[in-house]
Each structure stands twice: as structure tokens, then as C-alpha cells.
Amino acid sequence: MIGIYFSGTGNTKHCVDMLLSELESGAKSLSIEDETAVPAISESEEIVLGYPVYFSNIPKIVREFLDNYGKVFNGKKVFIICTMGLFSGDGAGCSARILKKYGAEIIGGLHLKMPDCIGDNKLLKKSEKENAEIISATEEKIRLTAKKIKNGKYPKNGLSFLHRLAGLFGQRLYFYNKPLNYCKTVSVDSKKCVSCGICGGLCPMKNISIEDNKVVFKDRCTACYRCFSHCPKQAITVMGKKFYTQYYFEEK
Ligand SMILES: Cc1cc2nc3c(=O)[nH]c(=O)nc-3n(C[C@H](O)[C@H](O)[C@H](O)COP(=O)(O)O)c2cc1C
Ligand code: SF4
Ligand code: SF4
Structure with a gap:
């Protein structure tokens, strides 16, 4: 198994x-x-x-x-x-x-x-x-x-x-296309971002790169919230417009 x-x-x-x-x-x-x-x-x-x-x-x-x-x-x-x-x-x-x-x-x-x-x-x-x-x-x-x-x-x-x-x-029925397509709303607040690259290293879709010290999202976001949850500066939003809280399950 x-x-x-x-x-x-x-x-x-x-x-x-x-x-x-x-x-x-x-x-x-x-x-x-x-x-x-x-x-x-x-x-x-x-x-x-x-x-x-x-x-x-x-x-x-x-x-x-x-x-x-x-x-x-x-x-x-x-x-x-x-x-x-x-x-x-x-x-x-x-x-x-x-x-x-x-x-x-x-x-x-x-x-x-x-x-x-x-x-x-x-x-x-x-x-x-x-x-x-x-x-x-x-x-x-x-x-x-x-x-x-x-x-x-x-x-x-x-x-x-x-x-x-x-x-x-x-x-x-109400959200029919959302999980069938890539998420187009992931974004970064450039005033908060320090270009550490943590998000890019973690993204399962290889959707994030740092170019000229700036975070660039490609068009393959699966909306998993991993980058959002690990960003040390809380600079990313995925589907919402405002940051409220990060969550990640940590094994004790
Ligand atoms: C894009 C997205 C859509 C979600 N839709 C639902 C949903 O329809 N119903 C629900 O109960 N939880 C929904 N959730 C919550 C997740 O299913 C839940 O937090 C899950 O345990 C996260 O698992 P993970 O930590 O393994 O990624 C959604 C989460 C995301 C990121
Ligand atoms: S993890 Fe946060 S601070 Fe680091 S590069 Fe990504 S968006 Fe910027
Ligand atoms: S939400 Fe997930 S798939 Fe989308 S850019 Fe962030 S880490 Fe990558």
C-alpha cells in the first residue's frame, strides 16, 4: 500500500x-x-x-x-x-x-x-x-x-x-470553471515583497520566478495557497484581495 x-x-x-x-x-x-x-x-x-x-x-x-x-x-x-x-x-x-x-x-x-x-x-x-x-x-x-x-x-x-x-x-454549478482553469488572480504586493524567492522554490506548478528582483507569476496557478502561506512578508494574495491569516499544517 x-x-x-x-x-x-x-x-x-x-x-x-x-x-x-x-x-x-x-x-x-x-x-x-x-x-x-x-x-x-x-x-x-x-x-x-x-x-x-x-x-x-x-x-x-x-x-x-x-x-x-x-x-x-x-x-x-x-x-x-x-x-x-x-x-x-x-x-x-x-x-x-x-x-x-x-x-x-x-x-x-x-x-x-x-x-x-x-x-x-x-x-x-x-x-x-x-x-x-x-x-x-x-x-x-x-x-x-x-x-x-x-x-x-x-x-x-x-x-x-x-x-x-x-x-x-x-x-x-456556481464555480464550474474555477477548478477547471488556472487561477488568474494570484498577485504580489511589491511594496511588501523582499524578493527572497521562497515562494518560487515552493510552487508546485513552477509558476513563480524572480526577474529583475521582482516576483513574476506565469499562467499556471492551481490556487493551492502554498506561496501565500509561506511568504515571510505576507505579500501574496491568491483569490482574495486582502491578507488575513496564513495557515500551514506543521507536524509536531
Ligand atoms: C482554491 C480552493 C478552493 C477550496 N474549496 C473548498 C470547498 O469547495 N469546500 C471546502 O470545504 N473547502 C474548500 N477549500 C479548503 C481546502 O479544501 C482545505 O483547507 C484543505 O484541507 C487544504 O488541504 P491542503 O492543506 O492539503 O492543501 C478550498 C481551498 C482552496 C485553496
Ligand atoms: S516569498 Fe514573499 S517576500 Fe519572498 S519573494 Fe515571494 S512574495 Fe516576495
Ligand atoms: S497558489 Fe500555489 S500554484 Fe499558485 S502561484 Fe502560489 S504556490 Fe504556485
């Missing part, structure tokens, strides 16, 4: 790693950014696939990964983990439908609430205490899920037709 994940700000990585460690000691996980991820999938029978839900859908970077390498999932048993701030509907179903077309067997789905990584929207801002409570409740859910899986009972979160309707009418 291996874990394959995308995680902009650490939530999904933590959840995938925790479920793996509860299920099989020594099982390792790899980000889809890692060039060894595809060969690792082809060598494994069972895969835990994790990603954050964006607008009740799959992040653009994950969709591209499945479009490019979907064939490697042929014949694999896949358990899907989705993390989210509040609501997803059929977050797991969105990749399940794609993977089934490539011949994968979907053995279950798990939706996990984690702190919201969007820090440039005041409405989504939470205190550290609230975030800690969310994480603690989710960790308990992961422990319970692992026990059930060991008894052969796989949860099916997000995989039913009703979940699909909830995802579609809850969000996807």
Missing part, C-alpha cells in the same frame, strides 16, 4: 500519512510532485489517493496528473481521501469517476474536515484554537476509520449519486 497525494498547505499529507501509519507500518507516501510517484503507483496494488477539495472539485494540478498518468491506475484498488474546510458533496466521487474510466477499482472514500487554507477571505478565518479542535476531531475520525478498514469495512464518503447531486448543486 502506498499514499499518493497533493497537498498545498499540509492538511492532506498529514491525513494520508496518518491513515497509512494506522493501517500498515512502514507504508510510505509520495506527493504527485515527486517524479517517483508514477513508478511507485505502478508497483503497488493498493493506493490511498489524497487531495484537497477545491470548489467541490479536484484541484487543477490533480486533474492534470490523472489526465497524464491515469492509465497507471488500471487494475489498482484505490481508496480516496479528500480534505476540506467545510463542505464538498462528492469530493472523492470527482476523481473516482475519472479513475474508473482508467480501470481502477474504487474501494472507498473518506471526507475529512481540516482547517481552511484560504487566508485572504475574512469569512473563512478561524482562531488557532478552532483549528486545533478541527484537527483533533479529524484525527479521531481517521483512527476509527482505520479500525473499520481493518475489519473490511471501507467508508464510501462522496461516492454515491446523492453525494454527486450535493456537490453539483452545493457548489460546482
Whole structure:
């Protein structure tokens, strides 16, 4: 068993790693950014696939990964983990439908609430205490899920037709194009930026470069909030216009 994940700000990585460690000691996980991820999938029978839900859908970077390498999932048993701030509907179903077309067997789905990584929207801002409570409740859910899986009972979160309707009418119809296209609104406040280059080194899409001491965004932003969350000067916004709070899951 291996874990394959995308995680902009650490939530999904933590959840995938925790479920793996509860299920099989020594099982390792790899980000889809890692060039060894595809060969690792082809060598494994069972895969835990994790990603954050964006607008009740799959992040653009994950969709591209499945479009490019979907064939490697042929014949694999896949358990899907989705993390989210509040609501997803059929977050797991969105990749399940794609993977089934490539011949994968979907053995279950798990939706996990984690702190919201969007820090440039005041409405989504939470205190550290609230975030800690969310994480603690989710960790308990992961422990319970692992026990059930060991008894052969796989949860099916997000995989039913009703979940699909909830995802579609809850969000996807209103934000249809957002997760299908690159984000065009990421920007930097040049008065705050000190051209340290941290954001460019971290971007999973290689979307940021420093040219003439200035941050330049290309046109391949997947809106993951990683640059936003790590900028030491809080100089970046992604979808919002104003900075409120940074969030990144740190392993203790
Ligand atoms: C562009 C974007 C869209 C999001 N859309 C949703 C959403 O539709 N529903 C939800 O509950 N959370 C949503 N979130 C919150 C993330 O799914 C959540 O914080 C997730 O745990 C982040 O995972 P990560 O740290 O692994 O990147 C969204 C986050 C981003 C960046
Ligand atoms: S991390 Fe922040 S301060 Fe550093 S180059 Fe990027 S935007 Fe500028
Ligand atoms: S520019 Fe920032 S938000 Fe966009 S993909 Fe890169 S790290 Fe993520």
C-alpha cells in the first residue's frame, strides 16, 4: 500500500500519512510532485489517493496528473481521501469517476474536515484554537476509520449519486470553471515583497520566478495557497484581495 497525494498547505499529507501509519507500518507516501510517484503507483496494488477539495472539485494540478498518468491506475484498488474546510458533496466521487474510466477499482472514500487554507477571505478565518479542535476531531475520525478498514469495512464518503447531486448543486454549478482553469488572480504586493524567492522554490506548478528582483507569476496557478502561506512578508494574495491569516499544517 502506498499514499499518493497533493497537498498545498499540509492538511492532506498529514491525513494520508496518518491513515497509512494506522493501517500498515512502514507504508510510505509520495506527493504527485515527486517524479517517483508514477513508478511507485505502478508497483503497488493498493493506493490511498489524497487531495484537497477545491470548489467541490479536484484541484487543477490533480486533474492534470490523472489526465497524464491515469492509465497507471488500471487494475489498482484505490481508496480516496479528500480534505476540506467545510463542505464538498462528492469530493472523492470527482476523481473516482475519472479513475474508473482508467480501470481502477474504487474501494472507498473518506471526507475529512481540516482547517481552511484560504487566508485572504475574512469569512473563512478561524482562531488557532478552532483549528486545533478541527484537527483533533479529524484525527479521531481517521483512527476509527482505520479500525473499520481493518475489519473490511471501507467508508464510501462522496461516492454515491446523492453525494454527486450535493456537490453539483452545493457548489460546482456556481464555480464550474474555477477548478477547471488556472487561477488568474494570484498577485504580489511589491511594496511588501523582499524578493527572497521562497515562494518560487515552493510552487508546485513552477509558476513563480524572480526577474529583475521582482516576483513574476506565469499562467499556471492551481490556487493551492502554498506561496501565500509561506511568504515571510505576507505579500501574496491568491483569490482574495486582502491578507488575513496564513495557515500551514506543521507536524509536531
Ligand atoms: C482554491 C480552493 C478552493 C477550496 N474549496 C473548498 C470547498 O469547495 N469546500 C471546502 O470545504 N473547502 C474548500 N477549500 C479548503 C481546502 O479544501 C482545505 O483547507 C484543505 O484541507 C487544504 O488541504 P491542503 O492543506 O492539503 O492543501 C478550498 C481551498 C482552496 C485553496
Ligand atoms: S516569498 Fe514573499 S517576500 Fe519572498 S519573494 Fe515571494 S512574495 Fe516576495
Ligand atoms: S502561484 Fe502560489 S497558489 Fe499558485 S500554484 Fe504556485 S504556490 Fe500555489
